[in-house]
Amino acid sequence: xxxxxxxxxxxxxxxxxxxxxxxxxxxxxxxxxxxxxxxxxxxxxxxxxxxxxxxxxxxxxxxxxxxxxxxxxxxxxxxxxxxxxxxxxxxxxxxxxxxxxxxxxxxxxxxxxxxxxxxxxxxxxxxxxxxxxxxxxxxxxxxxxxxxxxxxxxxxxxxxxxxxxxxxxxxxxxxxxxxxxxxxxxxxxxxxxxxxxxxxxxxxxxxxxxxxxxxxxxxxxxxxxxxxxxxxxxxxxxxxxxxxxxxxxxxxxxxxxxxxxxxxxxxxxxxxxxxxxxxxxxxxxxxxxxxxxxxxxxxxxxxxxxxxxxxxx
Amino acid sequence: xxxxxxxxxxxxxxxxxxxxxxxxxxxxxxxxxxxxxxxxxxxxxxxxxxxxxxxxxxxxxxxxxxxxxxxxxxxxxxxxxxxxxxxxxxxxxxxxxxxxxxxxxxxxxxxxxxxxxxxxxxxxxxxxxxxxxxxxxxxxxxxxxxxxxxxxxxxxxxxxxxxxxxxxxxxxxxxxxxxxxxxxxxxxxxxxxxxxxxxxxxxxxxxxxxxxxxxxxxxxxxxxxxxxxxxxxxxxxxxxxxxxxxxxxxxxxxxxxxxxxxxxxxxxxxxxxxxxxxxxxxxxxxxxxxxxxxxxxxxxxxxxxxxxxxxxx
Numbered sequence: 001x002x003x004x005x006x007x008x009x010x011x012x013x014x015x016x017x018x019x020x021x022x023x024x025x026x027x028x029x030x031x032x033x034x035x036x037x038x039x040x041x042x043x044x045x046x047x048x049x050x051x052x053x054x055x056x057x058x059x060x061x062x063x064x065x066x067x068x069x070x071x072x073x074x075x076x077x078x079x080x081x082x083x084x085x086x087x088x089x090x091x092x093x094x095x096x097x098x099x100x101x102x103x104x105x106x107x108x109x110x111x112x113x114x115x116x117x118x119x120x121x122x123x124x125x126x127x128x129x130x131x132x133x134x135x136x137x138x139x140x141x142x143x144x145x146x147x148x149x150x151x152x153x154x155x156x157x158x159x160x161x162x163x164x165x166x167x168x169x170x171x172x173x174x175x176x177x178x179x180x181x182x183x184x185x186x187x188x189x190x191x192x193x194x195x196x197x198x199x200x201x202x203x204x205x206x207x208x209x210x211x212x213x214x215x216x217x218x219x220x221x222x223x224x225x226x227x228x229x230x231x232x233x234x235x236x237x238x239x240x241x242x243x244x245x246x247x248x249x250x251x252x253x254x255x256x257x258x259x260x261x262x263x264x265x266x267x268x269x270x271x272x273x274x275x276x277x278x279x280x281x282x283x284x285x286x287x288x289x290x291x292x293x294x295x296x297x298x299x300x301x302x303x304x305x306x307x308x309x310x311x312x313x
Numbered sequence: 314x315x316x317x318x319x320x321x322x323x324x325x326x327x328x329x330x331x332x333x334x335x336x337x338x339x340x341x342x343x344x345x346x347x348x349x350x351x352x353x354x355x356x357x358x359x360x361x362x363x364x365x366x367x368x369x370x371x372x373x374x375x376x377x378x379x380x381x382x383x384x385x386x387x388x389x390x391x392x393x394x395x396x397x398x399x400x401x402x403x404x405x406x407x408x409x410x411x412x413x414x415x416x417x418x419x420x421x422x423x424x425x426x427x428x429x430x431x432x433x434x435x436x437x438x439x440x441x442x443x444x445x446x447x448x449x450x451x452x453x454x455x456x457x458x459x460x461x462x463x464x465x466x467x468x469x470x471x472x473x474x475x476x477x478x479x480x481x482x483x484x485x486x487x488x489x490x491x492x493x494x495x496x497x498x499x500x501x502x503x504x505x506x507x508x509x510x511x512x513x514x515x516x517x518x519x520x521x522x523x524x525x526x527x528x529x530x531x532x533x534x535x536x537x538x539x540x541x542x543x544x545x546x547x548x549x550x551x552x553x554x555x556x557x558x559x560x561x562x563x564x565x566x567x568x569x570x571x572x573x574x575x576x577x578x579x580x581x582x583x584x585x586x587x588x589x590x591x592x593x594x595x596x597x598x599x600x601x602x603x604x605x606x607x608x609x610x611x612x613x614x615x616x617x618x619x620x621x622x623x624x625x626x
Contacts, residue, residue, distance in 0.1 A: 212601040290523040306619035
């Protein structure tokens, strides 16, 4: 690719990753047809029309407002449910009913793990919701990802990748970052990341202090589960060549250590969980490996890994 | 600040920087009243209503289309001007006339330096335009900025800042990054950055090879000159403690070297050129100095330094 000028190439070699992670922004997505999900006058999600049809039947929990002119339909949590506790409880009832009726595929992956629902990360939660249900309402999810890397004896950069367990509900067997996990209710970002590092890769305390917070990566995609706007807090972890990750929680099938050039090749294949490839794209940009000189679509890539969290609403 | 919880604080201590650099996104900005500037059916800028009034008089160069319903007004370069050369030449005539009439303040800072006008960075230029004129049309400008830093004998991070010359047309005397400059027509990003490093700080070749490309910072503001959407290619340069910058082109009044904590204090004051403070905010985030733990508005800050380049159109 290096010998092709911008005009000879119609898109970046990494575009395939952005196409997957940001498919909600494509013209053929459900974006224009979605209803807004509102709690307490805050827009906190987008709901596909086929989901709205089912949800609006629960009139003891939701208020449906038809769209007029250029305005979107709104599915609102009844204003009577005026505390996080009552909203969470009533919507939990709806979700358990929907789960029994088995009409939303995402609820087959019920986790018994709650996510905070809020407008901005710094806001107080408006309610909590079962993790598997958030794509139905298109609510923003947060998580943590760790890039584990080291320089070998020759000075070449190597990266550790996890391979997801074949029994994982989502993306079984796919390549993943060294450690990653969703941010559940009641746990801080750094604590969550330390927990994932310990559970997924048995990383000891003397290494964990090297974890470096380096920013966020944000994107929005949709699939059969619904709409998934996500914001990942990213950490870099420079390891020593003798480090060896060992999984402790059964969520990782194995670990691989590759030269960074090999990772660049793998990340654009179907072997990779797409959002983990996006995290590595951010890593390659921050570490001067993908540059304006070797990547004509550099500015578009930086834009694609930093989608504004409010734009999709 | 560290002992305040998110709910006790209404905004980030860095919000003042974002307020300045992204004032075009504020509700009181001219955004909703602007006309779109089109070349060859591509939207490449936004023009304030008071500028449109003057520009549409040049009917041999521009075609004015009234806005209808929810659609914006359009000021289009006449389709007859169907090459970059003819567009550039005809608009240069308009600009020289406007300059003589002395009605657009930005043209008083005429530089005799051209910028490429294009939709995306990877596109071929649709025309070239005098640098000082681009805010009139709200066209995207690109530039390069270098964060120069080192660790002193105690292991503390220190940062070099330039102080702009008192004779600079824009932001005289303000604090700046170690080196920075706009991306003129006909020069590549890295070449431009090397040139700025040599001219502004006399950085020698043996140091320049350490320049590390680390991403972009993008934002959009308006002032008396017009609308300025900008995308800066950012480089980090780790220096040795004995390095001393020396200005060679008269654009820098002097250099200062401060502990990074002192820079954090200075960057929120009026001492700083706002976009240079934004570049340092990105640096602080990437280097793990501003983290989700010490900055409740972390996700908003990351979003504020990565405004989508197309969103403002």
